[in-house]
């Protein structure tokens with residue numbers, strides 16, 4: 001009987017920690033999808049020291065607002081129907097009036113921006 005109670009307490013504590021651990025992630029996703037997309041991308045390019053939102057803010061934000069979630073001079077990037085390859089090409093070569101970035105950014109930086117854009121949600 002005592003054993004059973006212990007087991008149930010243990011199960012309850014595991015469940016509680018699982019909920020406690022997942023809540024911040026769920027809250028993060030609900031509050032800011034750009035953080036979720038950036039976390040995945042920064043993990044993928046962690047060896048290069050990726051900080052994709054910072055990169056986006058310094059190069060792209062004056063035309064693409066809200067870290068890609070809102071349009072301004074440039075279109076909203078979240079939910080683009082272009083493939084990853086086309087997005088990479090657009091960032092590298094530009095698309096008038098958007099400048100090309102292949103001389104300013106390293107290939108992995110351009111790829112990380114494309115991965116980030118493709119990881120943003122549609123709505």
Ligand code: HEC
Pocket residue numbers: 056059060061062063064073074075077080081082087090091095096097098099101113117
């Ligand atoms: C000077 C303003 C400007 C800057 C800076 C800029 N863009 Fe753009 N971007 C545009 C405009 C305008 C378009 C639309 C071009 C068109 O379709 O004619 C565009 C289009 C795009 C597209 C194609 C979207 C689609 O669905 O067709 C991508 C991807 C993109 N930009 C990514 C970026 C990224 C990443 C950066 C930063 C490295 C960046 N842009 C910086 C203005 C800008």
